[in-house]
Amino acid sequence: MYELVRVAPYVWEIPRDARADMRVPARVLADETLLDAIRSDRSLEQLQNVCTLPGIVDAALAMPDIHQGYGFPVGGVAATEVPDGVVSPGGVGYDINCGVRLLTCPLTEHELGGRREPLVHEISRAIPAGAGKDSFLELSGDTFDAVLREGPRALVRDHGFGTEDDIAHTESQGCLPGAEPRMVSERARTRGSGQLGTLGSGNHFVELQAVDQIFDAETARAFALTKGQVTVLIHSGSRGLGHQVCTDYVKRMDAAMSRYGIVLPDRQLACAPQSSPEGQAYLGALAAAANFAWANRHMIAHAVRGAIARVLGDAAAASTRQLYDVAHNVAKIERHGDRDVCVHRKGATRSLPAGSSDIPEAFSEVGQPLFIPGSMGTSSYVLAGEPGSLELSFGSACHGAGRQMSRTGARKRVTGAHLRHELEQQGIVVRCASNRGLAEEAPFAYKDVERVVNVVHEAGLARRVARLVPLGVVKG
Amino acid sequence: MTVNWVEHTGEVELVIEGPSAPDVLGEAADAIASLLVDHLQGTPSEREIEISASDRPALLVAWLDELVYLAETDGFAPERVVEISCSERSAKATIEGRVGRPTYLIKAVTYHHLAFEPCGDRWKGRVVLDV
Numbered sequence: 001m002y003e004l005v006r007v008a009p010y011v012w013e014i015p016r017d018a019r020a021d022m023r024v025p026a027r028v029l030a031d032e033t034l035l036d037a038i039r040s041d042r043s044l045e046q047l048q049n050v051c052t053l054p055g056i057v058d059a060a061l062a063m064p065d066i067h068q069g070y071g072f073p074v075g076g077v078a079a080t081e082v083p084d085g086v087v088s089p090g091g092v093g094y095d096i097n098c099g100v101r102l103l104t105c106p107l108t109e110h111e112l113g114g115r116r117e118p119l120v121h122e123i124s125r126a127i128p129a130g131a132g133k134d135s136f137l138e139l140s141g142d143t144f145d146a147v148l149r150e151g152p153r154a155l156v157r158d159h160g161f162g163t164e165d166d167i168a169h170t171e172s173q174g175c176l177p178g179a180e181p182r183m184v185s186e187r188a189r190t191r192g193s194g195q196l197g198t199l200g201s202g203n204h205f206v207e208l209q210a211v212d213q214i215f216d217a218e219t220a221r222a223f224a225l226t227k228g229q230v231t232v233l234i235h236s237g238s239r240g241l242g243h244q245v246c247t248d249y250v251k252r253m254d255a256a257m258s259r260y261g262i263v264l265p266d267r268q269l270a271c272a273p274q275s276s277p278e279g280q281a282y283l284g285a286l287a288a289a290a291n292f293a294w295a296n297r298h299m300i301a302h303a304v305r306g307a308i309a310r311v312l313g314d315a316a317a318a319s320t321r322q323l324y325d326v327a328h329n330v331a332k333i334e335r336h337g338d339r340d341v342c343v344h345r346k347g348a349t350r351s352l353p354a355g356s357s358d359i360p361e362a363f364s365e366v367g368q369p370l371f372i373p374g375s376m377g378t379s380s381y382v383l384a385g386e387p388g389s390l391e392l393s394f395g396s397a398c399h400g401a402g403r404q405m406s407r408t409g410a411r412k413r414v415t416g417a418h419l420r421h422e423l424e425q426q427g428i429v430v431r432c433a434s435n436r437g438l439a440e441e442a443p444f445a446y447k448d449v450e451r452v453v454n455v456v457h458e459a460g461l462a463r464r465v466a467r468l469v470p471l472g473v474v475k476g
Numbered sequence: 477m478t479v480n481w482v483e484h485t486g487e488v489e490l491v492i493e494g495p496s497a498p499d500v501l502g503e504a505a506d507a508i509a510s511l512l513v514d515h516l517q518g519t520p521s522e523r524e525i526e527i528s529a530s531d532r533p534a535l536l537v538a539w540l541d542e543l544v545y546l547a548e549t550d551g552f553a554p555e556r557v558v559e560i561s562c563s564e565r566s567a568k569a570t571i572e573g574r575v576g577r578p579t580y581l582i583k584a585v586t587y588h589h590l591a592f593e594p595c596g597d598r599w600k601g602r603v604v605l606d607v
Contacts, residue, residue: 070588
């Protein structure tokens with residue numbers, strides 16, 4: 001059981017003494033309406049479980065889009081001491097470095113005109129989606145290791161895909177240090193070998209959008225965003241390779257925990273000290289999988305540019321820029337205050353303010369761009385990191401609207417065919433191979449993105465810069 | 477046999493009850509197939525599976541992990557468990573299925589809320605899948 005105490009206008013706390021095994025309090029960033037939704041599933045119980053991790057510091061945190069997951073709730077953030085606090089593969093999740101990347105195109109929605117549907121169609125043809133291993137770049141041996149070690153940099157240097165500018169506009173320059181390809185199992189390599197540049201399924205998508213509203217003109221200028229401009233938002237992760245890395249290390253840590261005297265309320269939180277052989281091996285494999293994910297989104301962006309070239313011309317493709325790419329399932333060693341900590345973000349996005357060292361020079365005076373996608377048929381937001389994130393959430397903000405309804409619940413309420421028709425009536429072009437998959441991602445299955453973004457803005461985690469509205473969507 | 481899909485906001489939770497541990501594993505394979513494809517199609521094929529785990533609940537995870545792996549790497553969707561035997565920490569089975577292109581992906585099998593145990597005179601398995 002728990003009691004929530006309001007400690008700031010948008011911050012609620014479950015005190016440390018709410019449960020005997022909690023080492024720190026749990027804090028939730030939300031308003032009253034979101035809190036009602038959050039209370040309706042088991043996410044707060046899961047957040048309290050996170051508070052039991054050895055070495056956790058300050059508090060376990062929930063972003064406004066929190067919902068029930070496994071082990072960690074989705075939208076959970078936890079920082080652990082370095083080097084002897086634990087690292088938990090379940091605290092990152094199976095889709096290691098799932099994230100979003102925003103491309104900005106050199107034309108407006110009006111200028112796109114009737115080429116909207118052909119462009120969405122061409123993007124859907126260019127990017128393999130769903131199950132399968134249809135990458136046109138089959139990785140093996142040294143080329144596979146190079147991608148795992150260096151991420152997209154290996155693709156630019158060795159294959160000529162994408163640009164150095166893309167890399168500069170990627171969180172951590174698309175490469176987590178310390179990647180150890182030899183810590184990635186053969187099983188993981190087999191799953192990932194034909195999947196570079198593929199979307200996957202579930203909630204992954206490529207969305208064609210237009211900038212509908214600018215809230216912060218100065219920051220929008222720094223982000224080179226203008227009203228009416230066409231953008232492309234890409235959401236995918238490390239595909240089967242990352243799924244298998246997490247599977248391998250949850251199993252390994254589950255077996256090792258007793259050796260370190262660790263007892264937890266949920267096996268999925270399986271963990272080991274970062275300094276242990278298991279912790280070191282996982283951190284090496286995690287970095288490799290994260291680099292693979294950045295390489296995957298890099299290749300998807302390359303395919304999007306190819307589609308733009310075929311529909312809009314080479315000049316439009318060449319002028320399509322990457323605004324930024326942010327991870328939302330990752331663990332990173334970061335400096336907060338006067339200490340290094342291992343920040344686990346499970347369905348949460350890094351949100352660094354102006355003046356931070358680990359963001360591109362072009363954004364140093366306005367803060368890091370981050371993106372909060374809504375659902376199909378609703379708006380997405382571009383925001384900029386604010387100092388409140390460093391005070392409240394280890395430099396984090398939320399990663400989406402957050403589910404509020406199960407997949408089966410969504411399918412009971414709408415058929416994929418009906419939803420497709422509804423979206424098309426709104427002028428949104430839809431490409432999705434599966435009606436079941438489409439229904440599961442229905443807009444009403446998600447929380448109100450406007451409300452979620454409002455909490456992020458008002459709590460000072462990040463500020464609104466621009467709103468994007470969907471023109472077309474390719475669903476995984 | 478009873479198979480229930482429990483409401484879960486983010487993922488999919490499966491609860492199966494049956495007369496024996498092998499029956500629960502067999503039914504779990506059918507449930508996986510229903511998640512992978514709307515209609516089984518493709519070339520008939522057969523797979524031998526042999527797994528081991530640290531304890532009985534982890535055996536259920538290992539069993540489903542193997543099916544997820546076969547689906548993603550071979551396009552294999554299970555249709556019928558022809559033969560299966562299991563002990564507390566290992567299982568061996570022959571499965572008939574179809575090799576094609578599964579429509580949906582299962583990312584992983586989790587240890588969250590995991591159970592695989594006797595329940596009165598029956599057996600019960602419970603597992604959350606990341607989809």
